Amino acid sequence: MSKLERFFEKVEFASNGCWQWTASFYSNGYASFLVKSRSEVGKGQNRNGLAHRWAYRMFVGDIPEDLEIDHLCRNRGCVNPDHMEMVTHRENTLRGNSPSAIAARATHCPQGHVLDGWRRNGNTHHRYCMECNRMRSREAQKRKRLTGSSKA
DSSP states (O other): OOHHHHHHHTEEEOTTSOEEEOSOBOTTSOBEEEOSOGGGSOTTOOOEEEHHHHHHHHHTOOOOTTOEEEETTOOTTBOOGGGEEEEOHHHHHHTSOSHHHHHHHOOBOTTSOBOOSOOOOTTOOOOOOHHHHHHHHHHHHHHHHHHTOSOO
16 A cells, blocks of 8 residues: 555545544644655654645645744644645744734734834843833832832
8 A cells, every 4th residue: 555545544534625634643733644664764763754744745845944834724633735834933833823923913902002013121022012111101200209219
């Protein structure tokens, strides 16, 4: 049986267009596929690979070392190359649903002020709203004047 036949033996075609992997998965949720035979690797070497990367290489082409495959359908178990796109690590991360990716996509602060770029706070790389920061600073200065304290 060819690798392609073995591959499709483990795929279920979903109504949303995903090619859902039905075999084994890595702990991070990505599909695992036996891509090399014993004769192709040395003793103790890993013969498994990521099924979605194998599918992309098989049906689309090589993946440059500096790029990653992003699942456009957000389904890590999908191995349909039409649901994948080559992107940089940064782009792949920013497209995700991690707290930092969500914050990076924010256009307004919780008070509704426009976030017009990154503002650094000392040595940190946290983004903050300039308008809210100005208001906090004014309030702190006002408290400082009223109390005569150096602590705000």
